Amino acid sequence: MRKAVGIGGLRRQEAERRALSQKGTELAQREIEKLREQITVMKSNLEDFVRVHQREIRNDPVFRVQVQRMCQLIGVDPLASRKGYMAELLGVGDFYCELGIQIIDICVGTRSVNGGLIELDELRRRLIQRRLKGSEPIVEDDIRRAISQLKPLKSGYKIIDFGKRKMVQSVAREMNSDFSTVLTLAQYTNKFTKEDIRLAWNWDLDRIHACVNDMLCLGIIWIDDPDDCCEPEYWVPAFFHSNPSS
Amino acid sequence: MASTTATSAAVGATVAVGEPFQFPEMYNFPPFFTRQPTESTWKEQRRQWCDLVLAYYRHHRRYSLSLAEAVTAPPFVNRQLRRGLRVDVLREIIDELVKQGNAVWTGAKNTKDACLVFWRKPEVWAGMIHQWASERGLLNSVLTVFELANGDDTAGQEFHDLDAATLRRALDVLQSQGKAQLFAGTSDEDLGVKLFA
Numbered sequence: 001m002r003k004a005v006g007i008g009g010l011r012r013q014e015a016e017r018r019a020l021s022q023k024g025t026e027l028a029q030r031e032i033e034k035l036r037e038q039i040t041v042m043k044s045n046l047e048d049f050v051r052v053h054q055r056e057i058r059n060d061p062v063f064r065v066q067v068q069r070m071c072q073l074i075g076v077d078p079l080a081s082r083k084g085y086m087a088e089l090l091g092v093g094d095f096y097c098e099l100g101i102q103i104i105d106i107c108v109g110t111r112s113v114n115g116g117l118i119e120l121d122e123l124r125r126r127l128i129q130r131r132l133k134g135s136e137p138i139v140e141d142d143i144r145r146a147i148s149q150l151k152p153l154k155s156g157y158k159i160i161d162f163g164k165r166k167m168v169q170s171v172a173r174e175m176n177s178d179f180s181t182v183l184t185l186a187q188y189t190n191k192f193t194k195e196d197i198r199l200a201w202n203w204d205l206d207r208i209h210a211c212v213n214d215m216l217c218l219g220i221i222w223i224d225d226p227d228d229c230c231e232p233e234y235w236v237p238a239f240f241h242s243n244p245s246s
Numbered sequence: 247m248a249s250t251t252a253t254s255a256a257v258g259a260t261v262a263v264g265e266p267f268q269f270p271e272m273y274n275f276p277p278f279f280t281r282q283p284t285e286s287t288w289k290e291q292r293r294q295w296c297d298l299v300l301a302y303y304r305h306h307r308r309y310s311l312s313l314a315e316a317v318t319a320p321p322f323v324n325r326q327l328r329r330g331l332r333v334d335v336l337r338e339i340i341d342e343l344v345k346q347g348n349a350v351w352t353g354a355k356n357t358k359d360a361c362l363v364f365w366r367k368p369e370v371w372a373g374m375i376h377q378w379a380s381e382r383g384l385l386n387s388v389l390t391v392f393e394l395a396n397g398d399d400t401a402g403q404e405f406h407d408l409d410a411a412t413l414r415r416a417l418d419v420l421q422s423q424g425k426a427q428l429f430a431g432t433s434d435e436d437l438g439v440k441l442f443a
Contacts, residue, residue: 112290222277235277
């Protein structure tokens with residue numbers, strides 16, 4: 001641009017600046033329009049892509065996750081509605097629905113042992129066991145998505161972390177923070193004593209007794225009291241898996 | 247379930263006693279040996295113990311249990327875990343099995359110290375015996391109970407070597423169904439039976 005001098009120069013600078021900014025807005029508008037067009041084209045391309053690669057998407061969990069990420073980036077949520085065209089295109093609407101049902105079934109089936117808390121990995125192991133040979137493999141991400149789809153059921157399905165251990169809760173209860181604290185204490189050894197709690201956080205005895213009793217009543221923990229002389233231990237069945245023979 | 251043909255019974259009769267028993271996962275969970283205070287948890291625990299008792303006794307072809315003795319050995323003791331079920335808890339478990347028709351208390355009335363464990367119910371044994379007799383053309387002839395349990399003719403049958411008390415119950419079932427008539431001898435071993443169609 002020509003270097004402006006004097007008032008005239010200043011006015012011209014001003015005019016140029018205005019023209020530029022207007023142009024800038026125009027440009028911005030045009031860019032936005034172009035982007036919109038591009039997105040529409042991308043969406044349509046993505047739909048074609050998904051249609052063509054439906055089988056791979058169903059059978060390859062890594063690929064499936066990548067495609068879903070792409071969808072998210074472009075602003076398309078394939079699971080937004082089970083009847084939505086993307087869900088159908090991805091052919092996965094049924095997949096997550098089916099998975100959700102199997103998850104519910106396993107959680108309900110194990111509730112009387114673990115009080116409605118099951119380790120994510122254990123859930124995955126049981127899902128794989130249940131599913132027919134040759135059906136689509138399952139990864140943790142699939143379980144998370146299936147569970148997020150269960151939200152409308154309001155039955156409390158959610159994933160909770162206790163330290164390093166990831167658990168799926170299947171009962172509509174607020175995970176009381178005292179429970180969480182105690183469960184986190186037990187994450188490595190699968191068990192704890194009332195004395196452990198006292199030593200770790202110095203809670204008063206009433207609070208410890210109340211917490212432990214509540215957890216027992218809810219079925220989240222079982223008591224191990226082999227002889228009446230020693231202090232009983234409390235075990236978390238959801239954390240416990242002996243070497244599975246099956 | 248009961249095999250339906252004599253041949254399959256012959257094949258299946260040699261129980262794989264050599265194969266180790268597969269304990270359920272719960273067996274390695276120490277609290278499994280403590281009676282849980284929460285009723286819903288206890289119900290589940292009791293259910294799993296009932297399954298375990300029947301499976302274990304079926305595997306080892308054991309038919310009776312004396313409580314005091316039973317709690318000193320597997321399956322009611324897990325030596326590795328150093329845990330064992332208490333007698334009163336085992337008694338509750340057997341009571342449940344009795345309710346299900348899978349056990350009966352033996353011994354003096356109102357004592358609960360010994361029982362028979364029916365991992366196969368007497369009615370089912372009864373059916374197998376009757377079918378065998380029918381297929382062998384032995385209906386309407388008198389057999390001794392001893393022959394039934396130990397004779398060469400029944401070698402290979404599921405009920406071969408069947409415990410006397412359980413066999414007696416099976417025959418009682420047949421009698422009440424009008425399919426058998428028992429003849430008392432001078433002792434239990436002399437017991438005879440005539441089976442009808």
